[in-house]
Amino acid sequence: MTGPLEGLTVVDLTQMLAGPFASMLLADQGARVIKIEPPGGDNTRRIGPHLPGALTMEQGGYGSYFASINRNKESIVLDLKADEGRAVFTALVAQADVVIENYRAGVMERLGLGYEALAALNPKLVVAALRGFGDPRGGESPYTNWPAYDPVAQAMGGIMGVTGPVPGGAPTKIGPGVGDIMPAMFLAYGIACAVWRAERTGEGQFVDIAMVDGVLAVTERIVYQQSTTGVAPAPEGDGHPLLCPFGLFKAKDGFVSLGIPKDEFWRPFAKLIGQAELADDPRYATNLERVARREEVNALVTAFTVMRTKSELAEILGGTIPFGPVLRADEIFADPHFRARNMLVDVDVPGANRPLTVAGTPIKMSATQGGVRRRAPLTGEDTDTILTELGYDAGARAALRASKAVA
Structure with a gap:
């Protein structure tokens, strides 16, 4: 067939x-x-x-x-x-x-x-x-x-x-x-x-x-958000209105996408970025707390990513937390995943x-x-x-x- x-x-x-x-x-x-x-x-x-x-x-x-x-x-x-x-x-x-x-x-x-x-x-x-x-x-x-x-x-x-x-x-x-x-x-x-x-x-x-x-x-999310809150959602930038950290972060040679959709990802993530003391800090332990401190959390993530290349970050974070480099078309052509998947x-x-x-x-x-x-x-x-x-x-x-x- x-x-x-x-x-x-x-x-x-x-x-x-x-x-x-x-x-x-x-x-x-x-x-x-x-x-x-x-x-x-x-x-x-x-x-x-x-x-x-x-x-x-x-x-x-x-x-x-x-x-x-x-x-x-x-x-x-x-x-x-x-x-x-x-x-x-x-x-x-x-x-x-x-x-x-x-x-x-x-x-x-x-x-x-x-x-x-x-x-x-x-x-x-x-x-x-x-x-x-x-x-x-x-x-x-x-x-x-x-x-x-x-x-x-x-x-x-x-x-x-x-x-x-x-x-x-x-x-x-x-x-x-x-x-x-x-x-x-x-x-x-x-x-x-x-x-x-x-x-x-x-x-x-x-x-x-x-x-x-x-x-x-x-775009179904805007419908239930409007219905629930009565507030029309606006442009969200590179992040997510309900999750943190979640979105794009600058690397040495481009950008990477990473996210903590579940609280259990926070502990290993904090250790991987050299912030082990934050792993059990109650100010960051839950998504609700991190969203409340969004600018602070995003700043500490960026301070780590901006000093490293996309490939270096992939070695550190890939496979442990949701992570992926932002790939240009030429990088997609060179990446083994896409040929392997036809x-x-x-x-x-x-x-x-x-x-x-x-x-x-x-x-x-x-x-x-x-x-x-x-x-x-x-x-x-x-x-x-x-x-x-x-x-x-x-x-x-x-x-x-x-x-x-x-x-």
Whole structure:
């Protein structure tokens, strides 16, 4: 098997990051994902960086952004505004298990391809949508028609409001596109749940994920804090509002992350940093006391870490208390953990003189291991295979190309 989802067919209409990341998660676990690209291809094909020799924008594009999140997929280009293109799409839908789309609300309906129409073709079909503020089927938001992207989801979903370098200071955007990726994870999870039910009952359903909802679900702590205290949480800096010491501390050559989530870690930690007399000091013995003396505790931890390199601190603290150096990308490439866990995977890039390294799947299974099996497709690379499977002979395929419904 190529993964636990082998045999599942997904028709993927998504573009950019959030939707393709969700379908990538399914493809990594063995699902057959047929990517429907618009004429000209997914826009991320043209977004850099590009390996030297990779296809240029004029050749359709094969940027590393696209290559990373579209591995394990097939590609066909369809013009869904053309009758012939929609006919190919509905033929695919009739044989598929899942359709994923991330258009604005109402676009699929205007094409005559809304959930109800697709469900009439295939009652077992799971149709999943990922939008900034959700689909009206899941709850009519006042922002339903607003466009959204990662920083908007981060801002309105609450995570940006508690992220910032200075406690109580200005918010800041989280580096990776978590406003896209976290909702994408929920979308893949929702699809898996719906498919499980469809297999048992023969009934599909509509799965609706809003990007801002997905971000709020991950930022769940602010909800119960607000409910309990009536005080809106603010940016937390590099620490934790409820634990101490807990967060980032400066080292001689960068930063390290360490924490004392349980009081039993304090005693060995105090000894390791040369403060054995503090191990049984009642002023520091409990987390409650340490939080009350946060600045003092953080200062004594920093006084120890700032005089040592990250590797020296790893020798002293690693394996005894929760600890890890803050790694740059080059350090991740050099760290043995990530190769041992198959988290750095090399894939071919057409035209380039070396492979591209992409992040592997973190899901490890003993019997049905998924992972990166093939590079991302060229624009429309699998068109003939897909059309032939649908019953289009050479003449019919030529006619589709001549009509420009298929490219």
